[in-house]
Amino acid sequence: MPYDFSSACADLIIHGERVPARSGRTFETINPFTEQSLGLVAEAGIDDVDDAVKSAREALRAEWGTMRAAQRGQLLLRFADLIRRDQEQLIELESLDTGKPISTIRRQDFPAVLDTLTYYAGFADKINGQVIPARPDALTYTVREPVGVVAAIVPWNFPMMIGMWKIAPALACGCAVILKPAELTPLTALKFGELALEAGIPAGVLNVVPGFGTVAGQALVDHPDVDKVTFTGSPGVGRQILRGSAGNLKRVTLELGGKSANIIFPDADLDAAAKAAASGIFFNSGQVCSAGSRILVHNSVRDEVVERLVARAEKIRVGDPSDSGTQMGPVVSDKQMERILDYIRIGKDEGARLVSGGVRTATRGYTIAPTIFDDVDPQMRISQEEIFGPVASVIGFDDEDEALSIANGTQFSLAAGIWTNDMRRMHRFVRDLKAGTVWANTFGPTDVRLPWGGTRDSGLGREHGEVALENFTEPKSVWIAHGA
Numbered sequence: 001m002p003y004d005f006s007s008a009c010a011d012l013i014i015h016g017e018r019v020p021a022r023s024g025r026t027f028e029t030i031n032p033f034t035e036q037s038l039g040l041v042a043e044a045g046i047d048d049v050d051d052a053v054k055s056a057r058e059a060l061r062a063e064w065g066t067m068r069a070a071q072r073g074q075l076l077l078r079f080a081d082l083i084r085r086d087q088e089q090l091i092e093l094e095s096l097d098t099g100k101p102i103s104t105i106r107r108q109d110f111p112a113v114l115d116t117l118t119y120y121a122g123f124a125d126k127i128n129g130q131v132i133p134a135r136p137d138a139l140t141y142t143v144r145e146p147v148g149v150v151a152a153i154v155p156w157n158f159p160m161m162i163g164m165w166k167i168a169p170a171l172a173c174g175c176a177v178i179l180k181p182a183e184l185t186p187l188t189a190l191k192f193g194e195l196a197l198e199a200g201i202p203a204g205v206l207n208v209v210p211g212f213g214t215v216a217g218q219a220l221v222d223h224p225d226v227d228k229v230t231f232t233g234s235p236g237v238g239r240q241i242l243r244g245s246a247g248n249l250k251r252v253t254l255e256l257g258g259k260s261a262n263i264i265f266p267d268a269d270l271d272a273a274a275k276a277a278a279s280g281i282f283f284n285s286g287q288v289c290s291a292g293s294r295i296l297v298h299n300s301v302r303d304e305v306v307e308r309l310v311a312r313a314e315k316i317r318v319g320d321p322s323d324s325g326t327q328m329g330p331v332v333s334d335k336q337m338e339r340i341l342d343y344i345r346i347g348k349d350e351g352a353r354l355v356s357g358g359v360r361t362a363t364r365g366y367t368i369a370p371t372i373f374d375d376v377d378p379q380m381r382i383s384q385e386e387i388f389g390p391v392a393s394v395i396g397f398d399d400e401d402e403a404l405s406i407a408n409g410t411q412f413s414l415a416a417g418i419w420t421n422d423m424r425r426m427h428r429f430v431r432d433l434k435a436g437t438v439w440a441n442t443f444g445p446t447d448v449r450l451p452w453g454g455t456r457d458s459g460l461g462r463e464h465g466e467v468a469l470e471n472f473t474e475p476k477s478v479w480i481a482h483g484a
């Protein structure tokens with residue numbers, strides 16, 4: 001039975017109105033656990049994207065562009081209040097659309113959404129320029145202006161959370177946003193659009209255009225009146241976005257993939273390390289850009305660590321996301337499931353030793369058992385390519401140099417973890433690991449106050465923290481000549 005989300009919204013949100021696509025086209029969104037349709041969602045085309053861009057530009061010229069910064073912050077706090085009020089509906093929609101366990105969203109994603117919004121709401125009236133006394137005969141200073149119209153293109157693995165990572169700082173800086181959720185998970189973005197309007201955020205400031213990447217996404221990237229693209233997704237699409245943005249030299253921030261190493265030395269608390277390593281790869285069914293998909297273990301303790309990892313993997317409750325006891329739900333789509341199963345076949349063919357999982361757990365629902373390969377060679381494809389599923393590769397090493405060279409030996413550089421009680425070694429690794437984030441004796445926590453992102457195939461620029469405000473403002477230098 002399809003889920004009735006008629007009380008939520010399935011139309012586009014453009015200039016404060018819920019509107020069908022101009023073409024009248026819709027697409028289905030599927031529950032990955034039941035494999036049933038959740039309903040139809042309007043499919044934005046090039047014309048709809050153009051309407052959304054015009055609406056955003058108009059909003060910048062009107063009330064939003066002239067509003068006091070403090071009032072902007074208050075509106076964002078009101079938006080947060082409404083998100084809190086409707087949290088149960090948002091959590092349920094997100095779980096139905098993504099297959100994520102409802103308990104995980106309640107405990108992790110949802111608090112992070114609110115934290116992000118309230119954190120950036122507080123910045124709205126603290127985006128200051130500087131007086132820079134360059135010459136004695138002039139007052140010279142900077143102001144920071146909003147970059148303008150922002151396209152926020154979001155993936156399906158954390159739709160609400162990553163959406164908010166983009167919306168909140170952009171709106172705090174006074175930009176207008178066009179949010180393009182992933183075609184697999186459009187529902188909570190639409191609900192955000194509704195709540196922003198209810199909060200009193202003016203029409204056009206947050207438009208929401210669900211649709212396909214190659215149409216709606218590409219139209220945003222190509223549009224000559226979009227000033228900035230903030231994108232989270234795959235490295236391939238990231239490259240396309242960079243190329244596409246060259247037309248009017250849009251500013252671009254890219255948060256892309258990862259193949260994070262989690263390095264375990266024999267002097268670490270092995271139980272804590274194995275626990276964190278298991279959740280580092282199996283959380284969100286491994287569909288996490290910073291998933292610790294390469295577990296590097298010193299050969300002297302490898303058997304012991306693998307045993308603990310397998311014990312943990314086998315205890316994970318995989319199944320119905322609506323059941324509060326479920327720890328791992330399905331992956332997001334049949335296509336994603338097939339891709340992961342393919343990688344499992346590749347791992348076996350390459351000669352890695354499958355020690356746990358490796359199979360679909362049911363005939364219905366895209367659930368895959370937590371999977372562990374041991375004896376993985378660092379150059380195997382399962383060790384180099386992002387699988388984006390619950391598949392861990394255990395790689396042995398004998399000394400620090402070898403561990404470091406394996407850890408840094410992929411095209412990614414998003415995050416890495418190190419487990420040791422030798423403080424000197426820890427500091428050396430913190431210094432030498434090529435990663436935007438390094439965790440020591442922990443793995444996986446993020447906080448909106450700390451910059452997040454990577455280089456090479458992991459992206460361009462940073463989100464989170466005060467740095468993200470730079471993404472959405474342009475400095476203007478002012479000279480007021482007053483004579484000597």
Ligand code: NAD
Nearest residue numbers: 154155156181182213214217218233234237255256257289
């Ligand atoms: P994807 O790149 O296929 O899609 C991401 C978004 O881009 C979707 O909204 C999609 O519709 C849109 N898109 C697709 N083609 C486009 C185009 N030509 N022009 C404009 N937009 C287009 O990625 P995905 O499969 O949805 O997400 C998984 C990827 O995201 C993984 O590689 C993962 O590592 C990455 N990711 C990174 C982070 C991070 O913070 N670094 C976080 C989450 C996910």
